[in-house]
Amino acid sequence: MGDFNSLGKLMIFSGILLLVVGIIITFGGKILPFGRLPGDIFIRKGNFSFYFPFVTSIILSIILTIILNFFAKR
Numbered sequence: 001m002g003d004f005n006s007l008g009k010l011m012i013f014s015g016i017l018l019l020v021v022g023i024i025i026t027f028g029g030k031i032l033p034f035g036r037l038p039g040d041i042f043i044r045k046g047n048f049s050f051y052f053p054f055v056t057s058i059i060l061s062i063i064l065t066i067i068l069n070f071f072a073k074r
Contacts, residue, residue, distance in 0.1 A: 013071065037053070037055045037056050037059070038055065039054055039055030040052070040053045040054055040055055040056055041053075041054055
């Protein structure tokens with residue numbers, strides 16, 4: 001019985017996480033300039049372009065670390 005209880009909690013947490021990520025993807029570009037922050041690398045030469053969201057990756061990593069540490073502590 002205990003396994004189903006933890007599985008249920010995991011499924012609820014996953015659903016909430018997917019909902020939050022979906023909302024951020026849908027409305028995040030209008031509120032936060034993720035992907036266009038200073039420090040993101042963008043190179044264009046002729047018909048070749050390269051984009052690496054360096055600062056955006058760091059900020060998202062920090063935010064996810066804080067969120068996951070908050071939920072992981074029991």
